[in-house]
Amino acid sequence: MLLLHLHPKAVPEEALVFRRTFGLGGIAVVLFLLLAVSGALLLFGYEPSPERAYGSVREIVDQTPFGAFIRNAHHWAANGLLLVALLHLLRVLFSGAYDPPRRANWIVGLALLLLVMASNFTGYLLPWDQLAYWAVTIATGMLEYVPLVGGSLLRAARGGAEVGSKTLALFFVLHVAILPIALFVLTSFHFWLVRKAGGVILPREAGASRRTMVPTSPHLVAREGPVALVTVATVLVVAALVEAPLLAQANPGMSPNPAKAPWYFMGFQELLLHLHPAFAVLVVPLLLAGLLVALPYLRHGEAPSGAYFQSPAGGRSALSATVLALVAVPAWVLVEESARRTPPWLPFLPQAVRAGLIPVLLICTVHAGVYLLARRLFGASRLEALQAVVTFVVVALVVLTVTGSLFRGQGMALTWPWALAGSR
Numbered sequence: 110m111l112l113l114h115l116h117p118k119a120v121p122e123e124a125l126v127f128r129r130t131f132g133l134g135g136i137a138v139v140l141f142l143l144l145a146v147s148g149a150l151l152l153f154g155y156e157p158s159p160e161r162a163y164g165s166v167r168e169i170v171d172q173t174p175f176g177a178f179i180r181n182a183h184h185w186a187a188n189g190l191l192l193v194a195l196l197h198l199l200r201v202l203f204s205g206a207y208d209p210p211r212r213a214n215w216i217v218g219l220a221l222l223l224l225v226m227a228s229n230f231t232g233y234l235l236p237w238d239q240l241a242y243w244a245v246t247i248a249t250g251m252l253e254y255v256p257l258v259g260g261s262l263l264r265a266a267r268g269g270a271e272v273g274s275k276t277l278a279l280f281f282v283l284h285v286a287i288l289p290i291a292l293f294v295l296t297s298f299h300f301w302l303v304r305k306a307g308g309v310i311l312p313r314e315a316g317a318s319r320r321t322m323v324p325t326s327p328h329l330v331a332r333e334g335p336v337a338l339v340t341v342a343t344v345l346v347v348a349a350l351v352e353a354p355l356l357a358q359a360n361p362g363m364s365p366n367p368a369k370a371p372w373y374f375m376g377f378q379e380l381l382l383h384l385h386p387a388f389a390v391l392v393v394p395l396l397l398a399g400l401l402v403a404l405p406y407l408r409h410g411e412a413p414s415g416a417y418f419q420s421p422a423g424g425r426s427a428l429s430a431t432v433l434a435l436v437a438v439p440a441w442v443l444v445e446e447s448a449r450r451t452p453p454w455l456p457f458l459p460q461a462v463r464a465g466l467i468p469v470l471l472i473c474t475v476h477a478g479v480y481l482l483a484r485r486l487f488g489a490s491r492l493e494a495l496q497a498v499v500t501f502v503v504v505a506l507v508v509l510t511v512t513g514s515l516f517r518g519q520g521m522a523l524t525w526p527w528a529l530a531g532s533r
């Protein structure tokens with residue numbers, strides 16, 4: 110019944126086609142519910158103090174019936190939710206569903222993404238093992254590079270100078286109370302805005318007035334049900350087969366080598382190896398966030414077609430941007446890696462200019478080039494050229510994340526993933 114209240118009585122028949130949304134928003138909701146249930150069960154055993162956190166997780170895993178299974182389900186559903194939210198963002202992005210009348214919902218969606226990331230990150234620390242402790246130390250440590258206010262930001266994020274009992278208490282309250290409540294409230298608002306915009310975006314050609322409407326029940330519900338069941342089944346099967354990581358108890362005196370941030374911050378940790386720190390942790394993330402927030406406000410003079418990539422020209426532009434990023438970003442990483450062993454170029458310039466301003470200006474030039482190439486070479490519209498630029502950014506970030514996560518070994522030197530696995 111509750112499900113039906115979330116939906117209108119009837120929906121356009123075209124909205125039922127799976128590839129319209131790939132069910133991603135719905136899958137995110139199911140994962141959120143799974144997280145709430147498994148998280149509530151974990152709370153029966155978990156104790157949020159540095160002395161007891163690790164031991165209590167060990168007891169859940171080793172001594173509690175189904176404890177390991179519930180912890181695994183929570184862990185994989187949490188990572189799945191972040192991945193699904195990112196894919197949902199891409200679906201919305203490439204169908205152009207961020208423009209009015211969905212502009213406000215795009216912004217709400219971005220806030221939801223931040224909340225999901227924050228939930229993941231605060232949960233990361235709770236087991237208080239080496240992985241948790243050092244990943245949070247590295248990720249919060251990046252804040253120190255923010256000019257002027259870095260130190261204060263770092264202390265605010267950790268609840269003190271070091272990751273310790275205050276950090277654990279802060280992360281625990283955020284993770285089990287504040288963030289879930291905020292997620293619940295904002296998700297409800299998100300659904301309301303979907304309805305207010307008249308449902309999901311549909312291809313224009315069919316003409317809104319000629320759309321055939323069908324009753325939500327059974328048509329839409331009969332499609333959502335199986336997607337929800339497959340989602341739950343997938344999480345449970347993965348939870349039964351793959352253990353969530355749990356290393357030795359946190360040891361603030363012994364950092365693992367390499368010490369890495371969680372995978373969703375790895376792209377920025379990788380950037381730290383190439384750019385001046387203030388640019389890697391402040392300027393580039395701000396430019397990225399600015400681009401995502403500004404997207405629905407950029408005037409391109411046309412309504413989105415509702416089709417993926419708008420038209421074949423849009424598709425070709427996005428594909429070319431993908432290929433370009435797949436070639437250019439690894440090449441940049443390799444050139445930078447060999448340059449680390451040679452004296453710096455333009456040594457008379459301050460490091461912020463040499464390794465910050467100049468590379469960031471070059472990166473912006475490449476993006477302008479992608480825009481112009483899409484317009485001139487493929488005859489893309491302004492909207493399509495803009496989407497090609499965002500595609501380049503997304504693929505570049507994925508390449509940096511994969512490089513940092515899989516191809517960085519001891520001392521963050523480039524290495525093959527199998528060598529990394531062997532050294533663990």
Ligand code: HEM
Pocket residue numbers: 130132133134135137138194195197198201204206207211214215216217218219220221222225296299303306308309310
């Ligand atoms: C917890 C995370 C999220 C949940 C549970 C969620 C849920 C949903 C659902 C159920 C829909 C209806 C259609 C569909 O399934 O695609 C939807 C649509 C939408 N979402 Fe999300 N979403 C989340 C995150 C995001 C993010 C990160 C963005 C982008 C920044 C976003 C932007 C939108 C927009 C603009 C629509 C309308 C799309 C259209 O009309 O075609 N959402 N969301």
